[in-house]
Amino acid sequence: MVEQPLLSVRNLTLEYKTRKGFVSAVDDVSFDLMPGQAMGLVGESGCGKTTIAMALLRLSPDNAVIRDGQILLDGQDLLCLSEHEMRDARWARISMVFQAAMNSLDPVYRVGDQIIEALDRHQNELSPERKRQCVEELFQLVGIDSKMISRYPHEFSGGMRQRAVIAMALACSPSMIIADEPTTALDVIVQDQVLRELARVQQQLHMSMIYISHDIAVIAEVADLIGVMYAGCMVEKADTHTIFQSPRHRYTKALLSAFPSIVGPKTELAALPGDPPDLLLPPSGCRFHPRCLYAVDRCLQEKPPFTQVDIDHWAACWNPL
């Protein structure tokens, strides 16, 4: 029997309504995620990574308009759920570690109590003692001393707060977790610890994970497969090794050549000309064409379809590598 994807995003198209018009933030994005898989979503600021994450949890801001698409979690379209049903699914089936999560803890409540709050909502049948035990287990899982349960957020260091937020996301044993730049505000040594912890927990619990980052080095270390985003479109998707060894989309290649590394020979870094486009008026055809050194006439006129270029390797480019 073929394994069914846990999460299947189909043709997701989302716009933000602003005073100046509609901003095309996510344009026709599709991808599948298998149980236990970790997918990296990489791209620059404003490319739609966080917008997708928020849409998956149905937490998009009020001015977001979903034009088209489906978000199938275990075959059930999250976009068709009522708000009440969605509230049951959120945290219990799909949860999220937010950007700058270190500041997303409430300073006036004990950290343990904030995690118990999630359990109160979703697993209220448990006794108070059992809930506390759950939190202790979660703390152990992410590597925090269980004595810290009754402490306040300001008594935690940045890295520990981040772990606590991860513990909170895991509280109701979701099958899917979204991590949105969870280590961006941390120093390298602490970042390394949090990344290892997250990867270990994800494998141990056999969860699916979407890891969002602008840092391709971090993505290279945590993800099994990578989706590269540019200006609201997914431009390439393949397993991690393929993306790094043989990228087909010109933007992916440019992104890799612009990224500095401390290992290996010091190669020349190639800068990309121009700036990312204004999504109020996205460029015609391929959205990357104004910055692409290999654009052909067709790139200006027609939007390249997201097609399979190899086994499990998808790209949207008229003039691929």
Add this chain to the structure above:
Amino acid sequence: MNTGTIPLVRVEGLKMYFPVSTSIMRQAKNFIHAVDDICFDIPEGKSLALVGESGCGKTTTGKLLTRLYKPTAGSIYLRDGDDLVDLVTLKGKSLKRFRRRVQMIFQDPYESLNPRLTIFETVAEPLLVQHIGTLQEREERVVTLLEKVGLIPAGSFLFRYPHELSGGQRQRVAIARALVVEPRFIVADEPTSMLDVSIRTGVMALMTDLANDMGLSYLYITHDLAVARYSSQEIAVMYMGKIVERGETEVMLSNPLHPYTKALISAVPIPDPAIRRQPPTIKGGISQPIDPLPRCRFYERCPMQFSACQEEPPIIQKDGRQVMCWLHN
């Protein structure tokens, strides 16, 4: 004296202690040793990257070198012809004149540009403050510089406001503003950390080109070793107010001597899934150096500690490198 041996910048025994007040009514008894007795030279036309984790004192060092802080102790010499002038002793007019020669580029181009000033006003402001040139001369200079930093055609940028520019363009304006008084030395505090990868590379390349063309030196403050590798000939690693290791960039990255440098290098993610990194051997984060004990600052976290580490390690110089660790004594 041979001019070749006079460095552009020489820092000696530089200290900056901040008082920790427990109450506004009480005199502070404890001090954060933010920068504690550091020494280094920056040769003419070369750049030094100052790396370390947040709170290690790298930004404080930058602010001392631009004299935005007055140091607790120590000297900061800047080359003036064949002489070295101590900036710490400067006051009033001579301090203002010195600011022509040392400028700063800040981290966040969204915060560091005045939203009410046009690009022309922003870049020309240092000239106005220093009473340089007539209006026409100032305009010519601003136009030349905007073109030099890649804002072309300059005419179309002159009368725009910061909010009309992208992050990369704003940082280019900030670079132009720093260069307009023709400084010799620039303190760049995380100038690319707010920028996206595709933009960052362009700004880094621009800064390198400008250094080569105009003979500039940078003190390049960054938390990112990969950025340091591409921006500077030398790296100095800071830990709790001390420079624990300094050396030529490639040599240091391939053969770090100090256990902290080793840990820092092994924690950097590698953009190549084929390479599996060994995890760093140290745990935890940096703490605040409030009245630290007179021993190695890295003692608690060091995997190699031994009895000698209870005393403050000497600065050991060998093969053009500097390391502050008993292991290499």
